[in-house]
Amino acid sequence: MSYTTLVSAADLADHLGDANWIVCDCRHDLLNYEAGRSAYAKAHVPGAHFLHLDEDLSGPKTGRNGRHPLPHPITFTLRLGALGIDNSKQIVAYDASGGYYAARLWWMLRWVGHARAAVLDGGWDAWTKSGYPVTDKQPAAQPTTFNPSLQAQHAVDTGFVASSLARREICVLDARSADRYRGENETLDPVGGHIPGAKNRFFKHNLDTTGRFKPAADLAQEYSELLGAHGPSNIVHQCGSGVTACHNLLAMEIAGLAGSRLYPGSWSEWCSDRARPVATGAAA
Numbered sequence: 001m002s003y004t005t006l007v008s009a010a011d012l013a014d015h016l017g018d019a020n021w022i023v024c025d026c027r028h029d030l031l032n033y034e035a036g037r038s039a040y041a042k043a044h045v046p047g048a049h050f051l052h053l054d055e056d057l058s059g060p061k062t063g064r065n066g067r068h069p070l071p072h073p074i075t076f077t078l079r080l081g082a083l084g085i086d087n088s089k090q091i092v093a094y095d096a097s098g099g100y101y102a103a104r105l106w107w108m109l110r111w112v113g114h115a116r117a118a119v120l121d122g123g124w125d126a127w128t129k130s131g132y133p134v135t136d137k138q139p140a141a142q143p144t145t146f147n148p149s150l151q152a153q154h155a156v157d158t159g160f161v162a163s164s165l166a167r168r169e170i171c172v173l174d175a176r177s178a179d180r181y182r183g184e185n186e187t188l189d190p191v192g193g194h195i196p197g198a199k200n201r202f203f204k205h206n207l208d209t210t211g212r213f214k215p216a217a218d219l220a221q222e223y224s225e226l227l228g229a230h231g232p233s234n235i236v237h238q239c240g241s242g243v244t245a246c247h248n249l250l251a252m253e254i255a256g257l258a259g260s261r262l263y264p265g266s267w268s269e270w271c272s273d274r275a276r277p278v279a280t281g282a283a284a
Helices: 007-012 035-042 074-080 100-111 123-129 156-166 178-184 216-227 244-254 266-270
Strands: 021-025 091-093 117-120 169-174 235-238
Touching: 007 123, 021 035, 021 156, 074 100, 091 100, 091 123, 091 266, 100 117, 156 235, 156 266, 169 216, 235 244, 235 266
Parallel strands: 021 091, 091 117, 169 235
Antiparallel strands: none
């Protein structure tokens, strides 16, 4: 069986030690560069490998391409191969933040053509609260080769978004909190506000009170009400830097609304050019 969206803690526990399953620890803190690595060193799911958001799941920054630009796909897939990830493996990603760092790895794997990737529902908390084992031992990797098949249609660039502003068939969905969307309390980027015409869907609304994703039917209803006549293929997801937007994209996939796309540069890339239009306040 292949898992392509979510996997439960119980299902992951059943596959500990399975050579065809590889677990990736994606814990991170935007305000503390070493927090995820430190947490991993203290305890992690047995067999899990650590992937750092800035070092492994992002590429070099130029000041104009956002805070977490995508790495070159070859650079990324070489890193996957070094961890023993080939095209046949089932990948499970987890974090301690509701899944939004893990969702970035999930999306990136799909971007390079690997569909057998899932996020641990409930993440680190679900694993530890269920009493499953943890370790501080770092596993030995068995290097292999990952052969990418780049799915370029999964992402759009700034030019596409800019040219789409006047085309009502494209809907941009902003995953940031409502205050940052309105242009208030912006602490991460130099400009507050949002892309004109974008709608707001705070990624944390995808989760229930336990930190797990809401049932598929509930997500489908919520997204359908928000997006109206726009089909999934006409949805472009963005956030501050292309990370939490993946959480909304994953939620839509769980809901059966497959085919939406990511704007990886997101707001941090958009606002790097002061000539681009900015909107503030609540959506009209």
